Amino acid sequence: MSHNPLSDSPTRFTNPFVVESPEKLTTAQIVDLFVTQFTDIETVKQRKHTLIWGSRGAGKSMMLRYLEPQCQSLASGGINEFFGRGNSFFAVYCPCKEGQPNKTELLLLDNYSRLIISEHMMNLAIADRLVESFQRQFPANFFRKEDCVEFVKRTLRLFDRASIASSIEKVDSAVSLDDEPFTWLQELFIAENRKVSNYLTRNALRGGGAIYEGATSGYHDFLLPLMKLTQKLPGLNSASVYVLLDDAGKFTKEQQSIVNTWIANRDQSAICLKVTALREEYKTFLTRDGGLIEKPHDYSSIDIEELYTQSKEDYAQKVKLIANKRLGLSDVPTKDIETFLPPDSTEEALLDSFKRETAGEWEQQGQPGRQRDYVTRYATARLFQHLKASRQRKSYAGFQTIVHLSSGVVRDFLEPCYLMFDEYVSEGRSPDSISLIPPAFQNEVLFRYSEEHILGKFEDIRKNLPPEKWPQVDALKTLLESLGRLFYERLHDPEAREARLFSFTIRGSVPSSTAEVLDLGVRHRYFQLRTYSTKEGGGRESWYILNRWLCPAYKLDPTGFEGRISLTAKFIQLAMEDPDKFVKLRLKQQEDSSSEKRQATLFSLEEEEAG
Amino acid sequence: MRHWSVSELVNSGGLPTVRDGLADDIFLVSASYEDRTLTVVQSLSNEYRASKGIVYVNQELLKDPFINKVKPHLEQLTELLALRCESVERVEGSWLDPRVQLLALRDGLVTTTDREQTQAITIDTTTFNRESLLTAIALLRNHFPSSRMRVAYTSPQKHGDWLSQGYRTVRNVMSFAGIQQSSLPTLLMVLSGFEPERTLKLIEEHEPSKVLLGIGDPPTNQQFLQRNLDEQKLILARQEVQKFSFPASDMLACRESLESFLRPYLRSHNIAVAPMSTKLSTLAVFLIAEDHPEIQITYCVPGEYNSDNYSSGSDKVFVGELPRRSMADESL
Numbered sequence: 029m030s031h032n033p034l035s036d037s038p039t040r041f042t043n044p045f046v047v048e049s050p051e052k053l054t055t056a057q058i059v060d061l062f063v064t065q066f067t068d069i070e071t072v073k074q075r076k077h078t079l080i081w082g083s084r085g086a087g088k089s090m091m092l093r094y095l096e097p098q099c100q101s102l103a104s105g106g107i108n109e110f111f112g113r114g115n116s117f118f119a120v121y122c123p124c125k126e127g128q129p130n131k132t133e134l135l136l137l138d139n140y141s142r143l144i145i146s147e148h149m150m151n152l153a154i155a156d157r158l159v160e161s162f163q164r165q166f167p168a169n170f171f172r173k174e175d176c177v178e179f180v181k182r183t184l185r186l187f188d189r190a191s192i193a194s195s196i197e198k199v200d201s202a203v204s205l206d207d208e209p210f211t212w213l214q215e216l217f218i219a220e221n222r223k224v225s226n227y228l229t230r231n232a233l234r235g236g237g238a239i240y241e242g243a244t245s246g247y248h249d250f251l252l253p254l255m256k257l258t259q260k261l262p263g264l265n266s267a268s269v270y271v272l273l274d275d276a277g278k279f280t281k282e283q284q285s286i287v288n289t290w291i292a293n294r295d296q297s298a299i300c301l302k303v304t305a306l307r308e309e310y311k312t313f314l315t316r317d318g319g320l321i322e323k324p325h326d327y328s329s330i331d332i333e334e335l336y337t338q339s340k341e342d343y344a345q346k347v348k349l350i351a352n353k354r355l356g357l358s359d360v361p362t363k364d365i366e367t368f369l370p371p372d373s374t375e376e377a378l379l380d381s382f383k384r385e386t387a388g389e390w391e392q393q394g395q396p397g398r399q400r401d402y403v404t405r406y407a408t409a410r411l412f413q414h415l416k417a418s419r420q421r422k423s424y425a426g427f428q429t430i431v432h433l434s435s436g437v438v439r440d441f442l443e444p445c446y447l448m449f450d451e452y453v454s455e456g457r458s459p460d461s462i463s464l465i466p467p468a469f470q471n472e473v474l475f476r477y478s479e480e481h482i483l484g485k486f487e488d489i490r491k492n493l494p495p496e497k498w499p500q501v502d503a504l505k506t507l508l509e510s511l512g513r514l515f516y517e518r519l520h521d522p523e524a525r526e527a528r529l530f531s532f533t534i535r536g537s538v539p540s541s542t543a544e545v546l547d548l549g550v551r552h553r554y555f556q557l558r559t560y561s562t563k564e565g566g567g568r569e570s571w572y573i574l575n576r577w578l579c580p581a582y583k584l585d586p587t588g589f590e591g592r593i594s595l596t597a598k599f600i601q602l603a604m605e606d607p608d609k610f611v612k613l614r615l616k617q618q619e620d621s622s623s624e625k626r627q628a629t630l631f632s633l634e635e636e637e638a639g
Numbered sequence: 640m641r642h643w644s645v646s647e648l649v650n651s652g653g654l655p656t657v658r659d660g661l662a663d664d665i666f667l668v669s670a671s672y673e674d675r676t677l678t679v680v681q682s683l684s685n686e687y688r689a690s691k692g693i694v695y696v697n698q699e700l701l702k703d704p705f706i707n708k709v710k711p712h713l714e715q716l717t718e719l720l721a722l723r724c725e726s727v728e729r730v731e732g733s734w735l736d737p738r739v740q741l742l743a744l745r746d747g748l749v750t751t752t753d754r755e756q757t758q759a760i761t762i763d764t765t766t767f768n769r770e771s772l773l774t775a776i777a778l779l780r781n782h783f784p785s786s787r788m789r790v791a792y793t794s795p796q797k798h799g800d801w802l803s804q805g806y807r808t809v810r811n812v813m814s815f816a817g818i819q820q821s822s823l824p825t826l827l828m829v830l831s832g833f834e835p836e837r838t839l840k841l842i843e844e845h846e847p848s849k850v851l852l853g854i855g856d857p858p859t860n861q862q863f864l865q866r867n868l869d870e871q872k873l874i875l876a877r878q879e880v881q882k883f884s885f886p887a888s889d890m891l892a893c894r895e896s897l898e899s900f901l902r903p904y905l906r907s908h909n910i911a912v913a914p915m916s917t918k919l920s921t922l923a924v925f926l927i928a929e930d931h932p933e934i935q936i937t938y939c940v941p942g943e944y945n946s947d948n949y950s951s952g953s954d955k956v957f958v959g960e961l962p963r964r965s966m967a968d969e970s971l
Contacts, residue, residue, distance in 0.1 A: 051824075052848065125825060126809060126844040127911055127935055131816040135738045153821035160822035218820055225818045225932065232741060232814040233781040491805035491836050495943045 044358035045446035066346035082332035085439025095119035133228035191243035195219035277309025333436035371426025409527035425467035478580035510603035512582030640959035653684035657759035662688035671766035692720035796952025805942025817935025824848035826908035855887025893923035
């Protein structure tokens with residue numbers, strides 16, 4: 029039986045901020061790098077179906093791989109210790125890969141056949157991964173051979189014997205079930221996979237008349253009993269099998285409905301599904317029969333990026349733990365990320381002086397509200413206004429600021445840090461001599477990252493879309509320009525009562541063309557979409573928060589606060605077309621609003637547009 | 640594989656039938672916006688005859704911005720073939736919808752033709768999009784296993800500044816899904832052309848553990864080699880990417896070369912191959928996938944084609960015969 033030793037070679041980084049696909053990391057590297065605090069890992073560990081949302085790079089795959097037996101074994105002090113616990117689980121990592129479940133030939137089948145064949149393919153893929161885990165994730169001899177043989181024989185009974193007869197014959201001629209039971213079973217899955225593939229090809233080339241001669245498998249007759257058989261393997265202590273479906277956006281909509289059907293069965297004591305996807309790529313919550321899976325009855329869900337929205341402090345702590353772990357595994361002498369990425373000290377001193385000044389103002393104005401809120405509201409804005417007046421560039425250097433810029437996605441913190449370190453080393457420095465990255469050096473990279481990786485991404489987005497959708501890209505670009513300029517004007521206006529705007533809500537419904545542009549912005553993470561209670565109560569408005577990586581490009585404040593403006597559909601439309609006019613009218617509306625003339629401006633805008 | 644300049648081919652009497660003195664059963668060509676779409680048909684010998692001429696066209700090309708170029712080409716091809724074929728049919732497929740593409744080709748190529756009596760087929764591969772070419776050849780090989788199948792390809796004198804822009808989706812070519820074992824890592828082999836964006840998209844979607852990036856060397860024209868190298872620089876800089884060379888101008892040599900690079904991975908990886916170079920190398924990929932059904936052929940559908948300036952001129956005409964399948968392989 030093949031076996032990978034639990035102990036991998038120790039992790040060392042030349043560049044402590046390197047981002048590697050979790051699939052390529054060794055067990056030791058995952059355990060070394062994964063931070064359990066502030067990650068929702070405990071929620072994911074619970075015996076409940078879970079949908080995990082998050083952008084690419086948010087840490088979904090890392091979290092899933094950390095649940096695999098080898099990692100849990102390392103984290104728990106041994107495999108027997110892990111499975112000896114009452115609430116243990118056996119996590120099987122099943123990445124969904126392009127071209128594997130979503131084969132083009134499925135388009136040629138009728139709906140019913142497509143579902144049957146899809147579910148069988150998905151079952152075979154999970155079963156193959158399960159058996160691979162037996163072989164790779166456990167120490168040699170963890171399972172007794174006779175138990176393995178018995179497991180394989182019982183698994184065979186889950187199929188219609190006649191349907192798999194030819195596969196058995198073929199596998200028997202190549203592998204001995206008694207000697208290598210798990211390899212034998214994997215070969216059987218391959219043989220059955222081959223039958224599916226041959227059928228799909230025959231059906232494509234021949235059309236009607238192609239007959240499928242392999243087995244089929246469903247949930248109740250295969251997947252669930254397979255997991256129950258797994259639970260009975262001595263050593264696993266009846267642990268529930270967690271099937272980790274990573275990147276389920278790669279499934280077709282019908283295949284996602286199959287996953288939903290499994291979820292709706294609520295058999296978590298035997299099989300518990302942990303499904304990750306980009307929210308917009310999970311296309312349905314309906315089951316095969318048209319039922320709807322619902323929270324919290326059928327599943328729980330977590331959104332990895334919400335940690336930042338809910339608690340910026342917790343997110344900063346999480347990033348700090350990750351970054352410190354990485355520094356610890358590198359030759360860099362500094363092991364504290366806050367020391368390694370210092371802020372601009374002159375600017376820090378300036379901000380402190382504005383804080384003192386605004387605290388004094390609060391006293392003079394009769395202590396309106398809480399002092400801390402008053403200082404937060406005005407001190408940073410004053411700093412921006414001062415820097416503009418004295419023609420100085422705002423610094424975005426410093427660990428805390430870069431954490432804010434990353435907007436809840438760890439990879440968006442690591443990537444610019446990687447670039448900084450790489451460029452700093454390329455100037456002839458040795459990694460073990462770098463105790464910090466100077467703020468000015470950080471700034472150069474941060475501004476460039478904002479310009480190139482965020483604003484410069486439009487060309488990539490365009491390439492990813494058919495030409496008929498390209499006007500949406502232009503509209504999104506114009507919308508960001510409009511918002512960036514409006515927020516800049518407000519932040520740098522000494523008279524503005526609420527200067528630190530960074531988000532917008534939309535009053536009323538928007539036309540589908542506008543909604544598509546906003547969706548495009550969400551999909552490419554220019555906006556985070558949340559909902560917000562309407563002022564009138566009884567409803568929720570869509571709340572779009574800008575990606576903070578836009579801040580350096582538009583000279584905005586990324587720290588914490590998400591001051592918002594409320595826009596009508598007409599204003600949003602205008603912002604997608606004409607930044608000059610939008611900014612002018614919106615600022616005028618603000619002035620008018622303060623002198624109670626807001627309604628008149630709205631009318632004038634509507635009149636202009638109608639004309 | 641033999642090749643001539645267009646004038647050499649014409650001066651030598653033009654392209655004859657597959658079998659001396661006997662008419663071909665099928666002549667298949669695809670109409671496009673490139674002028675070289677006409678070259679092979681215009682270079683047929685005076686004696687060339689076929690029972691059935693088929694002109695394939697993607698329905699998207701019969702609309703703006705393509706129609707002004709495609710329609711005259713389509714009419715010319717139909718007229719020229721009518722002089723040499725007993726009947727000429729037009730088959731309208733789609734480069735956007737793989738289902739429409741397959742069904743159109745299947746209906747057009749195989750339903751009305753006798754399986755046993757079809758013994759000789761000539762395919763002008765020049766201006767097929769790669770996906771429909773692979774599907775067409777798979778259909779023909781499957782339905783007419785005993786037929787001799789000859790392929791022709793006209794290389795351009797010059798390519799435009801860009802060939803295609805953007806991408807719509809990544810999918811496996813119909814009937815080349817391959818056989819995957821979910822526990823194996825993915826190897827992506829890309830035969831690169833002048834469309835690095837599509838290569839990057841393929842890498843992004845497949846998330847392979849390893850990429851073999853092929854550069855056509857020798858190319859069909861020496862000028863194409865440096866451009867190919869320049870355009871793939873960005874991709875070659877990636878850690879998981881390994882470069883190799885393949886002969887882009889010879890189908891059988893290319894097949895041999897590709898197979899030698901793939902052989903070490905046949906048992907250890909799920910293999911996806913993306914042919915994005917010449918049609919001759921695309922045919923080599925077809926032959927490999929035919930021999931190894933576990934290999935998937937993958938395709939990145941472009942956002943748009945450069946219909947104004949995709950290529951110009953006709954440089955050489957390459958002609959060769961697909962090797963016949965062994966009887967054991969015909970059981971599908």
